[in-house]
Amino acid sequence: MNEQFRIAHKLGLMFLQDTPLPENVKAWAISQLHVKSPALGIKRWKSNAKGKEWPKSVQPDLLTRDNMFSLYKYNRKREEMGLDGYTSEAAKRDNERKNLMGELDQLKFAHRNVYGDDQVKLRFTAFWANHFTTGNIWDNQNHIGHAIDEAILANLNGNFSHMLYKMTTHSSMLAYLDNCWSCGENSQEAKWAREDGQQAGLNDNLGRELLELHTVSPTAKYTESDIKNAANVLAGWGIWPGRITGDEELLSTEQRHKKLREMGGTINSWDFFKKHHAEPGTKRVLGKVIPAGKGGLKQLTNFLASHEHTINFISFKLAQHFVSDNPSKSDINYIVNAWKKSNGNLDQIHTAVIERAISSTEPKFQWPMTWLFQVVRLSGATYFKGWDEMDKYNQGIMEAREIFEELGQSFWHERQPNGYSSDKKEWLSGEMFERRIRFADAIYSKGYPYSTPDEIMDRIGANETTRSLVNSFTRKKDQFIALMCSPELMGLKNA
Amino acid sequence: MPKLNLTRREFLKVSGASLFLAGLPLPGFTKDKPPGTISVIMLEGGMDGLTAVPPFGDPNLLKMRKGLTPDNYLKLNSFFGLHPSFQYFSGLMAKNNASIVHATNFPYTARSHFEGQNLMQGGGLSPFSETSGWLGRSLELAELPGRSLSLDMPLVLRGTDRNDNFYPASIRGSSSLKTKLIDMISMFHSKEGSSVFKKVSKKSTQKDSIVPRDPASLAKYAGKAMSQEGGPLSSVIKVTQFDTHSNQGADEFGKHGKLLKLVDEIIAGYREGLGDAWDNSIILTLTEFGRTVKENGTWGTEHGYGSAGLLAGGAITKSRVISKWPGLAENEQFEKRDLMSTIDYRSVCAACIEKSLGLDHDLIADKVFFTPELPRVYDYIFS
Numbered sequence: 001m002n003e004q005f006r007i008a009h010k011l012g013l014m015f016l017q018d019t020p021l022p023e024n025v026k027a028w029a030i031s032q033l034h035v036k037s038p039a040l041g042i043k044r045w046k047s048n049a050k051g052k053e054w055p056k057s058v059q060p061d062l063l064t065r066d067n068m069f070s071l072y073k074y075n076r077k078r079e080e081m082g083l084d085g086y087t088s089e090a091a092k093r094d095n096e097r098k099n100l101m102g103e104l105d106q107l108k109f110a111h112r113n114v115y116g117d118d119q120v121k122l123r124f125t126a127f128w129a130n131h132f133t134t135g136n137i138w139d140n141q142n143h144i145g146h147a148i149d150e151a152i153l154a155n156l157n158g159n160f161s162h163m164l165y166k167m168t169t170h171s172s173m174l175a176y177l178d179n180c181w182s183c184g185e186n187s188q189e190a191k192w193a194r195e196d197g198q199q200a201g202l203n204d205n206l207g208r209e210l211l212e213l214h215t216v217s218p219t220a221k222y223t224e225s226d227i228k229n230a231a232n233v234l235a236g237w238g239i240w241p242g243r244i245t246g247d248e249e250l251l252s253t254e255q256r257h258k259k260l261r262e263m264g265g266t267i268n269s270w271d272f273f274k275k276h277h278a279e280p281g282t283k284r285v286l287g288k289v290i291p292a293g294k295g296g297l298k299q300l301t302n303f304l305a306s307h308e309h310t311i312n313f314i315s316f317k318l319a320q321h322f323v324s325d326n327p328s329k330s331d332i333n334y335i336v337n338a339w340k341k342s343n344g345n346l347d348q349i350h351t352a353v354i355e356r357a358i359s360s361t362e363p364k365f366q367w368p369m370t371w372l373f374q375v376v377r378l379s380g381a382t383y384f385k386g387w388d389e390m391d392k393y394n395q396g397i398m399e400a401r402e403i404f405e406e407l408g409q410s411f412w413h414e415r416q417p418n419g420y421s422s423d424k425k426e427w428l429s430g431e432m433f434e435r436r437i438r439f440a441d442a443i444y445s446k447g448y449p450y451s452t453p454d455e456i457m458d459r460i461g462a463n464e465t466t467r468s469l470v471n472s473f474t475r476k477k478d479q480f481i482a483l484m485c486s487p488e489l490m491g492l493k494n495a
Numbered sequence: 496m497p498k499l500n501l502t503r504r505e506f507l508k509v510s511g512a513s514l515f516l517a518g519l520p521l522p523g524f525t526k527d528k529p530p531g532t533i534s535v536i537m538l539e540g541g542m543d544g545l546t547a548v549p550p551f552g553d554p555n556l557l558k559m560r561k562g563l564t565p566d567n568y569l570k571l572n573s574f575f576g577l578h579p580s581f582q583y584f585s586g587l588m589a590k591n592n593a594s595i596v597h598a599t600n601f602p603y604t605a606r607s608h609f610e611g612q613n614l615m616q617g618g619g620l621s622p623f624s625e626t627s628g629w630l631g632r633s634l635e636l637a638e639l640p641g642r643s644l645s646l647d648m649p650l651v652l653r654g655t656d657r658n659d660n661f662y663p664a665s666i667r668g669s670s671s672l673k674t675k676l677i678d679m680i681s682m683f684h685s686k687e688g689s690s691v692f693k694k695v696s697k698k699s700t701q702k703d704s705i706v707p708r709d710p711a712s713l714a715k716y717a718g719k720a721m722s723q724e725g726g727p728l729s730s731v732i733k734v735t736q737f738d739t740h741s742n743q744g745a746d747e748f749g750k751h752g753k754l755l756k757l758v759d760e761i762i763a764g765y766r767e768g769l770g771d772a773w774d775n776s777i778i779l780t781l782t783e784f785g786r787t788v789k790e791n792g793t794w795g796t797e798h799g800y801g802s803a804g805l806l807a808g809g810a811i812t813k814s815r816v817i818s819k820w821p822g823l824a825e826n827e828q829f830e831k832r833d834l835m836s837t838i839d840y841r842s843v844c845a846a847c848i849e850k851s852l853g854l855d856h857d858l859i860a861d862k863v864f865f866t867p868e869l870p871r872v873y874d875y876i877f878s
Contacts, residue, residue, distance in 0.1 A: 178740040178795070181742075200793075204740075204797050213609075218610060395667075406665060417608075428687065429648040430698060434695045435664060437677065437680075438666045445670070466683075473679070487688055492688040493684070495682060
């Protein structure tokens, strides 16, 4: 591939057919870190549609999302009670369609990646969304898309410590790793519970993964005491998903808000700290003393964000995701140095990743979802529905949710908190490769590509191996599949 | 092309399980057929052995975990009970076709899911030290080419070049695979990519079949495939979500109980699918760790150490609970919080490999688990 497409393959999602190619590709890639990021997409499915911004009405804010989910549960409860107007199939469908965000958010994610002008930013967004994996449990289908857009993408130009804090305190994370249920053993809440003969106390799930997966990793040799202390710092953060009392009857939105204000002084689920659930006293994590109270968490995440082991661990992950399948020590050190020199400034870290990915001539195997977006963008196919067509069945075009499921990769799955591997070995399976052939086929057959295989090869400057592979077929469809499954476009080595 | 038509809610329910089949002899392969088949059910997240197989004879059980222990457990003997979710499994116990190993685990105590899962599949001496799995290495040693059924290839089955996989896709708008096209793509890839495309090519010559994705149906399908002449010799099913830090529940309607019910259904599915091949089959569970003895503050449990292993299959002819019980009192626990592990679960895996693939224990201990002194527990399970 020419230099522009080689870099767009490693660091971006490929140039759309009408985009002029930059002359200085490194300058372009770095400038990408600061381009505007509106959610671009299409209203209705049609061939060669141009991206335009998603209307606000289909991008609700966090409070609206929370309210939608509590209304969803409220209606479900009435459905279970067999109340009139709640039990018909139409009413159930209506409840899901109006109040659940999973399907729409997955479509928006796909649209952004296919139509966005911010391809490099979107790749870094996917990396961090995977680093801070949250799974689709409890009320999280209304939260995951929000976390990706507002905690990750919106904070790409800040400091890592800020992103870490914003993800740790996002309801998507607090629910996924059970923190919203946790309270300190010596908290007021635990005392009240004991007086009532009830149980309430600590849950260390998020405390553990904050250390193991999000920051220092097991190489830091933290102890169970460090984990428990981290969990104690976190105790009190988060709203119980969907409902906030243990009563049989669910609360209406107004009642729920009243209760939330009593518990946390706010209805903002992204800044929700229940002081009666907090553990009193100072805590000690990896030697760092953390004071009691709401402010303690920020001190902990700041400390962890700049820890030597965090920097080494995440620099390796970045190098393995963007630079090479087998990053060298110097690849990793290059990122580590930029991290240390800038005290965790993400622009500087990402710039180092970009520079290293460009200077490394190693191919980089791409995730199934990245490859799919690249195929769609390269060919100018229309492979996702419009935001206005959620309820309309399309014979040829699958739902975004179904596409991600069939690919075996989705940020909306119920999944383990370590996320998807960037290690090529994890993806080398016949079934995974079969999906590539089938999706290339479906994108050609149902997505009506704008460009022919020849035009695509000319534009990207395909190498000789790719050309002879493609030219060994005469049918356009076979040529298209062969091109998209060539070593060059999959990020693998030629024979 | 099979059409699966799963609604969103159904998919969420079943997406946690996936199936892998391995060990398909190639036509014309001359080695004697191995003695049996081996199937693994991976329980991801950490199964609570004390809930699954409550040691009600231990006076500390109810003191420490009243909220997690079912009242209606099934009695196995004077000391151990069985969770009420295991209705089918208890029937197999009664027929002398199932056993339990209790207070056991891989020798790993650091309580990380990902290190633990890597060890339970890789069977190495430390986390992330192996790029192949203990079952894959065993199949390689037994010189059995393999075939697996899945979307990805789990670590436990890696380690033999002759593996391939199969799992029907449901992609609207794509037509059936064309062998010539795939062969050509394969030719242009280096060995790494080429060997994977070759597997797709081989698959393109076979007929698609409809396989529902719920775990019990997958198990039935796997059992049936293994029962056929020339069928796979090994399969793996993965069940996720055992990581019940909150609201774990006690009975068959609780979070953990529902998952145990799934395991019970998987074993029943295997039994049905295997048919007469049941007699030479062994099925075993794997989990990365057990859970804390004491209930935590949110009606759940944290990551622990010792757990229980479930074994089923016609290869077992006498049901037992195999355990060197460490006790649940605080000073008997591991680090004053977890059930101690007194049996190295690698020995249990080794015994199942020995029984099903006919490999010698010393060879398994040395070449599969890199631990020549690994104790042989074969007689406790199979005599």
